[in-house]
Structure formats: structure tokens, C-alpha cells
Amino acid sequence: MPLITSDSQGVFVIAVTPFNENGSLDTNSIDRMVDFYYEKGADGLTILGMMGEAPKLTQAESIEVARQTLKRSGSRPVVVGVSAPGLAAIGELTKAVMDIGAAGVMVAPPSLLRTDDQIIGYYRNVVETVGSDVPVVLQDFPLSTGVQISSKTLGAIIEAHPSIVMVKHEDWPGLQKITDLREAEAKGRRRVSILCGNAGIFLPEEMQRGADGAMTGFPYPEMMVDVCRLSRDGRYEEAQDVFDAYLPLMRYEQQPGLGLAVRKYVLAKRGAIASAAQRRPGMALSAQAVAEVEKLIERQERKLEALT
Structure with a gap:
């Protein structure tokens, strides 16, 4: 399986982790979910991220999910989230998943990181732990982690560690950071791939700022595929029209604590997974929320029909 590089681009969908109603891993749904994402145009996958409920899995379960996803993905690239409180756990899981492809x-x-020096030192320790031959995606998601990484600090980390080949950009507001990274590269700093998260809520603007694609789990991957493709072709108005059709559902999915429940509900409705169940603790949609989501999907489909 190919490794990601600083030139990687496209849509790497953040995959959910399927569970049965009793909270056990739904291994049968992993294959159908992987197939679903690729059928909708994904270039690769990212598993065991925050939306993949990674903290709720044991180390053995994480490796099991990775092994099955990698096997089903064939030659397509799969990035594995290995974030953990301690470096030992990061090193152990990294070795296990890199060994299987x-x-x-x-x-x-x-x-717990607060200062620039602490952040720089942390990623130095990460690279030393996993090895400089392992491609690393730096996830910049201050809304979740509470860690603010400035453009200057991010640049220092990139310059110091060539194995950090990609930034998962999820700062909000953060469009200027994309511009800062690309301007620094124009002045001679090495290139990094920039894939964007936040459910794709700013994807048209991010692509125009110089992002290489999306790395998020919005349950309509085809939207991200189309927006990225049209943007790369310079067809920004068409990309915006496609994006606008999905925007109400993306907005609804942004509700803190409820977003994963919405995402899993839609994926189950679309047949990608058998159940919308989350492993505890996790929120479920009320009957009223389900009705709201269904209405948004209905309106979305009408808007898409008008575009064709």
C-alpha cells in the first residue's frame, strides 16, 4: 500500500467505527462501509479519528479495525489515527498499523500543551517515537484539543521534521493559516499536503486558499469529491452550487455532542453501516431530531435534482 506524501491530495474520508446495538464491534459493517466510501469517490480513508470513537476502543480492537479496513481497501491509502495521552501507546499502535500496511x-x-515550545517539543517526541520513516499527519483541531498552534509554530514543526508530510487543517477561523502555509512554501519552505476537516463546512473557501482536499466524515462523500474536483478545475461557482445544496445538513451536523449521532444515522440510512449505534457514552437522536434530519435530506435531494 502506498504511503502518503507531501503531494497527497483528494478526499480521505474520516470513517466511523461501526458498532452493534450492544456496543460490540460490527465487523460485518466495516467492509460495506469501506466499499461505500470508495464507491462514492473517496481517494483514501482515515480511521480511528475523533469521529471514529477511537478513545472508546481497546488497543486490540483498534488493530482489528485497522487490519480489516486495510485489507478491504486494497491498494488505496489508509491513514490511522494514533493519538493518545502517552507516547508509548502512540508508538505501539503506530508500529502495529504500519506493519500491516x-x-x-x-x-x-x-x-495539556500550552506554549509554542511545548507544542514543538511534543511533535519532536512524536517523530522520535514513531520513527522518521513513518509519514505523519499533524491534526490541527483547536476546537477539540484546546491547543492553539500558530502559523509560525506550525512552520517550525514542518521545517524540523520532513516526515510530517500532511496537515489536517481544522482551525476555525483558520483560512489565513492555509494562506500562510502556501505563502511560506512560495518563499522556499518545503511543501506539505493540506487536507481539511470540520465536516467540510468551509471546503470551497479552503480549496481556493490552496488546500489539497478534504479529510472529514460528512456522510455524503460525493459532495466533497465533487467540490474538490470542480475547484481543482477552477470551476469555483459550480463547486459552490454543489456545496450549497448540502449546507443545511452540514450545519445541523455541527451541533456539539450530536454530530456523530446525525452522521451515523445518515450512514445507516444510506446502507453504509447496519446500525447508527455508538459505543457508550454517546448521544442518540430523538424522534424530533430524526424528523428534522429527514426533512433536510428531502430538501437536499430536491436541490441536487435542480442542479442536474
């Missing part, structure tokens, strides 16, 4: 690993900073 992962394309790279993703690491978010722990919430």
Missing part, C-alpha cells in the same frame, strides 16, 4: 498515522496534540 497503513499509509501513515495521524496525531493530534494532547490538551
Whole structure:
């Protein structure tokens, strides 16, 4: 399986982790979910991220999910989230998943980091732990981690560690950070791939700022595929029209604590997974919320029909 590089681009869908109603892993749904994502145009996958409920899995379960996803993905790249409070756990999981064919690993900073020096030192320790031959995605998601990484600090980390080949950009507001990274590259700094998260809520603007694609789990991957494709072709108005059709559902999915429940409900409705169940603790949609989601999907379908 190919490794990710600084030139990687496209849509790497953040995959959910399927569970049965009793909270056990639904291994039968993993294959159908992987097939679903690729059928909708994904270039690769990222598993065991925050939306994949990774903290609720044991280390053995994480490796099991990775092994099955990698096997089903064939030659397509799969990035594995290995974030953990301690470096030992990061190192152990990284070795396990790289040995079975992962394309790279993703690491978010722990919430205890506060200063620039601490952040720089942390990623130095990460690279030393996993090895400089392992491609690393730096997940910059301050809304979740509480860790603010400035453009200057991010640049220092990139310059110091060539194995950090990708930034998962999820700062909000953060469009200027994409511009800062690309401007620094124009002045001679090495290139990094930039894939964007936040459910795709700013994807049209991010692509125009110089992002290489999306790395998020919105349950309509085809939206991200189309927006990225049209943007790369310079067809920004068409990309915006496609995006606008999905925007109400994306907005609804942004509700803190409820977003994963919405996402899993839609994926189950679309046949990607058998059940919308989350492993405890996790929120479920009320009957009223389900009705709201169904209405949004109905309106979305009408808007898409008008575009064709």
C-alpha cells in the first residue's frame, strides 16, 4: 500500500467505527462501509479519528479495525489515527498499523500543551517515537484539543521534521493559516499536503486558499469529491452550487455532542453501516431530531435534482 506524501491530495474520508446495538464491534459493517466510501469517490480513508470513537476502543480492537479496513481497501491509502495521552501507546499502535500496511498515522496534540515550545517539543517526541520513516499527519483541531498552534509554530514543526508530510487543517477561523502555509512554501519552505476537516463546512473557501482536499466524515462523500474536483478545475461557482445544496445538513451536523449521532444515522440510512449505534457514552437522536434530519435530506435531494 502506498504511503502518503507531501503531494497527497483528494478526499480521505474520516470513517466511523461501526458498532452493534450492544456496543460490540460490527465487523460485518466495516467492509460495506469501506466499499461505500470508495464507491462514492473517496481517494483514501482515515480511521480511528475523533469521529471514529477511537478513545472508546481497546488497543486490540483498534488493530482489528485497522487490519480489516486495510485489507478491504486494497491498494488505496489508509491513514490511522494514533493519538493518545502517552507516547508509548502512540508508538505501539503506530508500529502495529504500519506493519500491516497503513499509509501513515495521524496525531493530534494532547490538551495539556500550552506554549509554542511545548507544542514543538511534543511533535519532536512524536517523530522520535514513531520513527522518521513513518509519514505523519499533524491534526490541527483547536476546537477539540484546546491547543492553539500558530502559523509560525506550525512552520517550525514542518521545517524540523520532513516526515510530517500532511496537515489536517481544522482551525476555525483558520483560512489565513492555509494562506500562510502556501505563502511560506512560495518563499522556499518545503511543501506539505493540506487536507481539511470540520465536516467540510468551509471546503470551497479552503480549496481556493490552496488546500489539497478534504479529510472529514460528512456522510455524503460525493459532495466533497465533487467540490474538490470542480475547484481543482477552477470551476469555483459550480463547486459552490454543489456545496450549497448540502449546507443545511452540514450545519445541523455541527451541533456539539450530536454530530456523530446525525452522521451515523445518515450512514445507516444510506446502507453504509447496519446500525447508527455508538459505543457508550454517546448521544442518540430523538424522534424530533430524526424528523428534522429527514426533512433536510428531502430538501437536499430536491436541490441536487435542480442542479442536474
